Amino acid sequence: MANDSTSGTGRPELRVLRQDEWSIWYDSLMRTFGGVPEAADERELWDSLTEPDRSLGAWDGDACVGTAGVFSFRLTVPGGASVRAAGVTMVSVAATHRRRGVLTSMMRRQLDDVRDWGWPLAVLTASEPEIYGRFGYGIGTFQVSAEIDTTRVRLSVPPGTDDVRLRYAVPADVLDACEAVYARKVSGRPGMLARQPGWERLGLLDPQSEREGASPLQCVLAERGSEVVGYARFQVKPDWDAEGAKGTVRVRDVQGLDPAAEAALWRFLFDIDLTSTVKTYARPMDEAWQYQVSDIRRCAVRVRDALHVRLVDVGAALEARTYQAPVDVVLEVEDAFCPWNAGRWRLSGDAKGASCERTTEAADLSLSVRELAAAYLGGVSLEALGGAGRVRELRQGALAEVSVGFGSAVAPWLPHGF
Structure with a gap:
């Protein structure tokens, strides 16, 4: 779950959560989400599942004014591989501290940490979907009710x-x-x-x-x-x-x-x-x-919408999955928030595996990391994104060809929230 309520002066201190701070940290999260108390067994479960060393708190003196956590997940990608993914969760900024850069600082630190851990993906479910596109997240799965x-x-x-x-x-x-x-x-x-x-x-x-x-x-x-x-x-x-x-x-x-x-x-x-x-x-x-x-x-x-996906390491993420039709394409990737991903990548792959490496060759497609993330699990068509003006075709025919390869025979699905 995620919410951004980012007045006052000065920037709060951002630090890794200590176990003895969890209750204060979680109370701050709950207040941002309306302040309705949870049942004791539900609160106890989230206490037990929280990973303090992968969680961040923003503190203004003794008051917790921002929260962001990560769960250590393994996510199935097309082809069946189980890939390390940071399950971004419990994101909030106190209403008293809006528009002071608290959320951006937590997202910055979080994605830097995920990269240092060597995990290629970050994923989240959003209470307000419009927030996370600016940090490179794309909507990768949808759900039916x-x-x-x-x-x-x-x-x-x-x-x-x-x-x-x-x-x-x-x-x-x-x-x-x-x-x-x-x-x-x-x-x-x-x-x-x-x-x-x-x-x-x-x-x-x-x-x-x-x-x-x-x-x-x-x-x-x-x-x-x-x-x-x-x-x-x-x-x-x-x-x-x-x-x-x-x-x-x-x-x-x-x-x-x-x-x-x-x-x-x-x-x-x-x-x-x-x-x-x-x-x-x-x-x-x-x-x-x-x-x-x-x-x-x-x-x-x-x-x-359901799962929002972020490619933290473009090369490793694209190599981790397979492709239902052969692809051989040079992607020009824009990524202002994680600039280590920006540039040209040559992706070659099929149903057996893939490689994705830096290249200086001419690009076939140009897109942002957000669109690449949306298409990553196979539930969003690159060609549809192209029709929306979100993917630019630089080599004629490349978009249709690559779009087929990125597809999935079954729709991607997030089985439960986090």
Whole structure:
């Protein structure tokens, strides 16, 4: 999560967070995001996940007036590689210290640190998307939310769906089985995060203050024989009117190892007794249920930005992924905030691997690091960016050729926030 509220005189002191400062630091963050207290277990989780030596605080005397953290992530890129990425998080500037360069100083220090660590990528989710483009972040993934009228919409499921057995389970009791399913999915979709120790607890958070009348978290496992092949986590919010029951199923997560397993889980969610609506949030752009429903218009599909991507080391980042069609191109990259990336790079690659090195050869395409980041995970077309005037073609035909190579067979997706 990220927010910029950057009056007064003088510049606060910027320093690495000490563990004994965490509570003050986090209280400053929470105040910037509205000041509503979190549930004790949620606060404790973020305390345990925070990496103080990778976190920054801006201090005006004893008052914390700016926060910025990094989580140590591994992010799947096209081709299936798991690449070190700085998960930029908990970014805030106190309203009393706006327009004093606090955010810029934190972003500057942070990206310098990420480069020193040798990590090629930084990623974040933004509370205000317009902020981060000036620091070189591009929107690399989008997500779908929907409100499905299950009294009018039915699913057409694939063969084998009826062979999948479903059973209720206590979410905490089957956490390991669910995490095993998730782990098997990670390499197959760009944008997914390999779950580091402790992060499995995020899926079980269930503060009563956020239920809004819904049930505690529920879980159903999908099994084939003795193997767990999927799971769904959800809540049910009962509701009634003069015509009868009209409850809502609030989907928290669905993961299946194959189309039949996923279809079985979605069919179950559509068919829960005494409900008439399924609400799902932050799902993949190409998730199968969208092509199985009888009436997509009654699903109220909405799309919004999700993961913002920053190439900290252009060469290393472009070498880390593969390309679905051969590419051999010289890129002229603009990067005012991280000038070590600026200049010409020759990228050669295919489905087996890639190399990306400095060159003095004539450029084929000219673009900023922001556009390169947007296209990096394969969900945003370079040719579409070119049509928007964000990529300039210097060699005829280069844009279409390279755009195909940068694409991904499956839409990139961020599975959860941070």
